[in-house]
Amino acid sequence: xxxxxxxxxxxxxxxxxxxxxxxxxxxxxxxxxxxxxxxxxxxxxxxxxxxxxxxxxxxxxxxxxxxxxxxxxxxxxxxxxxxxxxxxxxxxxxxxxxxxxxxxxxxxxxxxxxxxxxxxxxxxxxxxxxxxxxxxxxxxxxxxxxxxxxxxxxxxxxxxxxxxxxxxxxxxxxxxxxxxxxxxxxxxxxxxxxxxxxxxxxxxxxxxxxxxxxxxxxxxxxxxxxxxxxxxxxxxxxxxxxxxxxxxxxxxxxxxxxxxxxxxxxxxxxx
Numbered sequence: 001x002x003x004x005x006x007x008x009x010x011x012x013x014x015x016x017x018x019x020x021x022x023x024x025x026x027x028x029x030x031x032x033x034x035x036x037x038x039x040x041x042x043x044x045x046x047x048x049x050x051x052x053x054x055x056x057x058x059x060x061x062x063x064x065x066x067x068x069x070x071x072x073x074x075x076x077x078x079x080x081x082x083x084x085x086x087x088x089x090x091x092x093x094x095x096x097x098x099x100x101x102x103x104x105x106x107x108x109x110x111x112x113x114x115x116x117x118x119x120x121x122x123x124x125x126x127x128x129x130x131x132x133x134x135x136x137x138x139x140x141x142x143x144x145x146x147x148x149x150x151x152x153x154x155x156x157x158x159x160x161x162x163x164x165x166x167x168x169x170x171x172x173x174x175x176x177x178x179x180x181x182x183x184x185x186x187x188x189x190x191x192x193x194x195x196x197x198x199x200x201x202x203x204x205x206x207x208x209x210x211x212x213x214x215x216x217x218x219x220x221x222x223x224x225x226x227x228x229x230x231x232x233x234x235x236x237x238x239x240x241x242x243x244x245x246x247x248x249x250x251x252x253x254x255x256x257x258x259x260x261x262x263x264x265x266x267x268x269x270x271x
Contacts, residue, residue, distance in 0.1 A: 086199070
């Protein structure tokens, strides 16, 4: 049986307290790795719900940035399958069993995405499909829907140093860039219409658009679709952003034109 590791990233004492309220089923071969950023070195109290669990490991470190946090967790991964997580999720046991089964049934499968429910009211295709081809219209990946086979990841397949919460230019999108790199690689990926987790809140990308979020959206379009198609999509998408039209256009264009200073065409970092 393949082992599964749910990598939860969080920040500070309040973040760890949220982890303590998560729904985390106990299953054979399943462990939870909590990557706790605490750059201000504040006193940490481990919630009682976590302290009694022998399937939960908490690793405290003093870095900043959600992208950096993901990379710390990846560097310490030890299970066959890694499932990415935030600190406010509620898993169901049958869904987690389905994640393991998907990889066991197909030894060539390198990564997979699943379904989450919750505050975004996100819709999903009702059929399984190959993630290396063209995505069905409207489909996009959210971080905690993604699982990867750890041994399949190339050594340089890590989260960008320039995208993510706390980054000055591109303040989100670290998960989208990582997923785009998976899709542009020669790895085999597949979507499964199986619910694995509930997320009560609204995800960052669906909140009111800030300048860093808008720059991220513009930069992502350039990397995903290239100069010509990406620019057409940007102009089409500007009115749909949750911000005044002139601000959306200005910040999305800035992200679109500066992103290649930071990332290569395949989404890997230039520095």
